[in-house]
Amino acid sequence: MLVKINEVLDDAKEKQTKEESVNMWLGQLQNLACDVDYLFDELQTEAFQRKLLLGDDAMDKFDSMAMSKVKDVNARFQDIASQIDLLGLKESSVEKSRNARQRVPTTPSQISDAQRGGGGDPGPANFSRSLIKKAKDLAFLHQQVQIFTKSELAQATGNYDTRLFLGEGGFASVYKGVLPDCTPVAVKKPKAVGKIPMNQVFQHELRVVSQINHKNVVKILGVCLETKVPLLVYEFVPNGTLFEHIHDKSSQVLRNWRTCLRIAAEIASALDYLHSLASPPIIHGDVKSTNILLDDNYKAKLADFGSSMLISSDNQTAMTTKKIGTFFNLDPEYVITGKLTEKSDLYSFGVVLAELLTGLKPVSGMALASNEGISMVQYFLYSIENNSLRQILNFQVADESEMEEIETVAELASKCLSLSGRRRPTMKQVSEELDRLKISHEN
Structure with missing residues (x-):
């Protein structure tokens, strides 16, 4: 209406x-x-x-x-x-x-x-x-998602002990908790942010995550409705964020191409599910390495749906008056038009692929031989165009067949990073290509 x-x-x-x-x-x-x-x-x-x-x-x-x-x-x-x-x-x-x-x-x-x-x-x-x-x-919420009291979550988190603090985003802080049955959980607690109606923000996130069931998306386990703003209880994912493992030089998780390729394929699979199989389709809106968690087997799980948008199947665009997401991962087309689309997630995923391949932070500024300053994304694209990708990789390449796979993924990332959304592939195409490469590599 x-x-x-x-x-x-x-x-x-x-x-x-x-x-x-x-x-x-x-x-x-x-x-x-x-x-x-x-x-x-x-x-x-x-x-x-x-x-x-x-x-x-x-x-x-x-x-x-x-x-x-x-x-x-x-x-x-x-x-x-x-x-x-x-x-x-x-x-x-x-x-x-x-x-x-x-x-x-x-x-x-x-x-x-x-x-x-x-x-x-x-x-x-x-x-x-x-x-x-x-x-x-x-x-399924009534049957499988537990209803917690305010006191139960306070007890589980040691009254939100700072030692159990896991991290925070624009709207919430996250604490580790342990339930009486020894199940570890992550409790998402709202922060006061100016005049933003936090109750609506958290209700919106609950509405989104309640529709998702995918092995590479963090699952919601419970909710507390006693507080003015609902507290959300998620599964605890123990091995930190992808960002931490990319940029912590002591981490050995991403030091081989096989693991990098698998994680890239898992993230793409989760996004393809959101775009193609969720009902209604979902635009994540804030795809970045800090929103990708690694479980006890170092499998990727997409998290943080506070910026996500539900869209109708016949209209793949959401208009927003306030920019959501993280600036260096944002689709330039979205920044200009205010139209958030599935292709916006494609651009952000391209940034994650570039970060995964190079080990460089999206906020990094790079200098060319001419002393010209460029962004990490521009530096990544420049390396592809000038056949110098091997020199900026974040891991050792085992052989030439592996390098061919890496170049294929880099080319895929460059298509995702196109300034025009219409020139980017779909998430299904990206997911299928990464799955094909992963299966080929394993064989």
């Missing part, structure tokens, strides 16, 4: 009429768009919390309350939309409004049909209803 509202708004703005009635209508429609967006989030969150805390019995009463709210918004929408005919706007705007009103389900039978997949584009009622249904259908 928000798409329909925005389409009508665009048409109205193009008209640029000064009539007072038009200005009043536009203001009402903009306020309604904000109200609807807030309502959807509120309904989903409340349904989710009731499901976890109270079980299925509490959902019937909640459904009645939720549908009452939906009907109020639905009535407002139809009232405002009915005014379009009186404003003399474009025929397309009028037609869009009529179509939108026709698709809004208002009776129990229409709502039921919408839930079964009929009814065309979603209006406020069936869209909100689908969110509630989605929350109710998260049965």
